[in-house]
Amino acid sequence: MHLVRGVLTSATVFPFLGIATRGRIRQRWSRTLLRILGIELHISGAALIERGLLVANHVSWVDIFVINALTPAAFVSKADVREWPVIGWLSAVNETVFLRRGSRGHARVINDEIAECMANGRHVALFPEGTTTDGSHVLHFHAALLQPAILTGHPIQPVALRYRTPEGGFTRAAAYDGDVSLGQCIASIVGSRRIVVHLDVLPAIDTGTAHRREIARAAHAAITDRVAPEQTPAEALAA
Known part of the structure; x- marks a missing residue:
């Protein structure tokens, strides 16, 4: 019923509302x-x-709603999400920017869209790992999509996501990685007694002087320190 409410609101109400109200x-x-x-x-x-x-860092499809619960944001997502039933449509009407991998021309268009969103006073969120994990580690960050913030002088703020049990232990109940299907992931979440997601907002990184690879490494290190402090930089590159 909540999903139906979201679809109806997006289809019938959103076209008549401003960006701030929709957010x-x-x-x-x-x-x-x-x-x-x-x-x-x-x-x-x-x-x-x-x-x-x-x-x-990227663990689950739930990450999008966790970040939106913090602040309304436009998201950068892989293009195949647009083909998902219902969720793909909802993503499209809620400011998601879909990226086709392997196309440099399309990447330039996406960079322009990201820059425009930030210029209009909005947050843009992305997952620079490019895929999901089970939440126990952080993969290498791809720096290319950080370029719009660097070119426009906007700051980059790392956000660490940690899914835990009520007792504080690690859980992969929300993980949408590997061969896990969307249905299996939802069943795992619903079947859990309770999941606690810790969202750590980390200090912003100035984009005025450093190269995008240096900024990507700094963001990766900040998030890894919260998610998997025992992980070494070499392990991140190997993953």
């Missing part, structure tokens, strides 16, 4: 979805930047 509705909807799924959200860390690029 507030999306934020409330995301927080409610987490409660329905039995996911408790804990937010901590630094102050959120007013506009700019949020980069996070």
Whole structure:
């Protein structure tokens, strides 16, 4: 019923609302979805930047709604998400930018769209690993999509996502990685008594002087320190 409500609101109400109002509705909807799924959200860390690029480690399709529960954001997503039933359509009407991998021309178009979103005072969120993990480690960050923030002088803020049991132990119940299907992932989440997702907002990184690879390494190190502090840089490159 909550999903149906989201579809109807997006189709019939959103066309008549401004971006800020749509963002507030999306934020409330995301927080409610987490409660329905039995996911408790804990937010901590630094102050959120007013506009700019949020980069996070990627564990689950739920990550999008966790970040939207923090702040309404336009997301950069792989193009095949657009083909998912219902969720793909919802993503398209809720400011998702779809990236076709392997196309340099399309990447330039996407960079322009990201820059425009930030110029209009909005947050843009992306997952620079390019894929999901089970949440126990952080993969190498691809630096190319950080370029719009660098070119426009907007800050980049790392965000660390950690899914835990109520007792604080690691859980992969929300992980959407490997051969796990969307249905299996949803069943795993619903079948868990309760999941606690810790969202750590980390200090923003200035983009004024450093190269995008240096910024990517700094963001990766900050997130890894929260998610998997025992992981070495060599292990991240090997993964």
